[in-house]
Amino acid sequence: MMTVNRFTEQALSDWMKGEGPDSDIVISSRIRIARNLQSYPFPMLSTNQQSKEVLDQVSQVLQDEELQKIGPFSMLSLSELDELQKRVLVEKHLISPALANESRNGAVILNNNESISIMVNEEDHLRIQCLCPGFQIKEAWDTASQIDDLFEGHLDYAFDEKRGYLTSCPTNVGTGIRASVMIHLPALVLTQQINRILSAITQVGLAVRGLYGEGSEALGNLFQISNQITLGQSEQEIIDNLYGVVRQIIEHERAARQKLQYETKAKLLDRISRSFGIMSYAAIMDSKEAAQRLSDVRLGVDLGIIKNVQPQVLNELLVMTQPGFLQQYAGEKLTAEERDIRRAQLIREKFNQE
Template identity: 65%
Template sequence: MPNLRFTEKPLSDWMQKGGEYSDVVISSRVRIARNLIHHPFPILANMEQAQDVRNQLTEVLSNQALQDLGPFEPLLLDELEDVDRQVLMEKHLISPNLLNDSKSGAVLLTDDESVSIMVNEEDHLRIQCLYPGFQLQEAWERATQIDDAFEEVVDFAFDDRRGYLTSCPTNVGTGLRVSVMLHLPALAIMNQVGRVLSAVSQVGLAVRGLYGEGSEAIGNIFQISNQITLGLAEEEIIDNLHSVVLQLIEYEQHARSRLLSESKLRVTDRIMRSYGILSYSTMMDSKEAFQRISDVRLGVDLGLIDKASVTQMNELTIMTQPGFLQKTFGVKMGSGESDMYRAQLIRNTLSNVNVQD
């Protein structure tokens, strides 16, 4: 019987810790893609071949060097209920691809959920390290240690000229994706976010939504990541993203200062209206919930709403999503019912939030 503690609570332990610039940067992520040599890549593998890869990679957990970086617990996706797999995706512990398209998929998780190692996603192995705030270097150091521990035991597909080989050509080379999740409400309110993010795209970085490629940017949350993995060293990739994100943080903080100095009454009204709607609505769809939560989170960061509620805002971004709603209330629900239960959950959570006079 799989251990379901990973799907019982909305916040991973790592999300409850601090991090540099955590008022703007929600999280930093490093993901390394690898494939085993002499095995068909997941897109071409049949079920038996995928099962063989899963067995080989989960057996690596017995390696002491890897356990010293964990410990890790394996979850086999075909042993989980649909709702539990959905919750893992909503918590960013697995990808939409692993949820929907994998054969013999699995995820290896640390207790605090800061490391999730996906097996048989688009590639055989995807090592993902998540840190709160702006901690790209820390995430990279841990991810590369885990990569080294696997490479002691298994042979990766590698070409002397091209580097590590992956299912998608855009990951060939280092196989490295680094990304940060940013909350940019002030730039959005001042109608500057489109211009700023367009400039980011022009310097070779990708701008995506909450769940990466193909997902919508809602609640003023944007994921910024590298696009180039071939021809650059890992340190160059990380440094490039680091310098651009520092500029985005500066732009957002400047926009927040301008809101307080030039439009404090107007922005306070917006935040309190959203707080009131969240506190008393009887129905709330997902998109509106994310936007209202973004406003209230901005109120927390501007000191208009009690600082203790920042954890509750983080919780609400997970708890208001379809899988976790079903998990919380124990019922399958249509869209109308989801909107009702979502509003109920938000009302209950915000009943403990303090608003500054």
């Protein structure tokens, strides 16, 4: 079993250290499955005793031999974590903001490389999440489906023959799956094609959100694209639809990058070089500027313009420059200005290590 420090002291999850397919554009792929237990009210209506019984039942499943082959797993109780530790887990996408705010028998089950995160007593009794680097939505689904089957072998899921899996939110009823990719689209933004692309995405039943999901801003040209429909389609149809649309977006982004290099090469070089220079020497930087500068530098790395920065460092800085991790790194609570100073210092250190 790993301690909570193992999961909160490192900004970069081990699964992010590998490079997946199309990783110059797709940062990560994620599958999340929502499930509830038949004999218990949904978490928002559960008593303390009922949510504890759900947690106990889920804990027992962790002893399953087949599940252990996928693991090993560690269970962290949210009640035993401080606010800063919870915030770091949110920033690493290992738990949701909703679970971080849940004090009644909320827990998260993590495997050692943090590619699997199973939230207990969040909006639903179970939220099984699998993450892969790059564009590997089908591989993430294979793992999530395997874990789901193992849990279903031990737990009596809430299921209706007509409606499918029952969930707290009606938008998850049916398959209960949410498939999403985190995608970096700076060229589509710079060539002013992004609004047309995003509009087309929503018309085919997909949702577009920011880095931290619903209600978050698309900072640093990072967009989360996911299915909206969970009812009336099979799991495979949902995965295939998302895969096909994202494949087209990747091609549009690649074409936009070529256009920028061909038509506005000097301006592009200037933009990327300025951001690289500012991040290498700035003494103070807020989170919004950091996200935009990181986007420019990432584009420069992907296009071969910047050669002395590794993509892994940029992935790490995505998390390390967030407010929770900055304070974790500093070992103390920081004011907004102190965080801006620390953020700039951290970026300088990372860039100068390269």
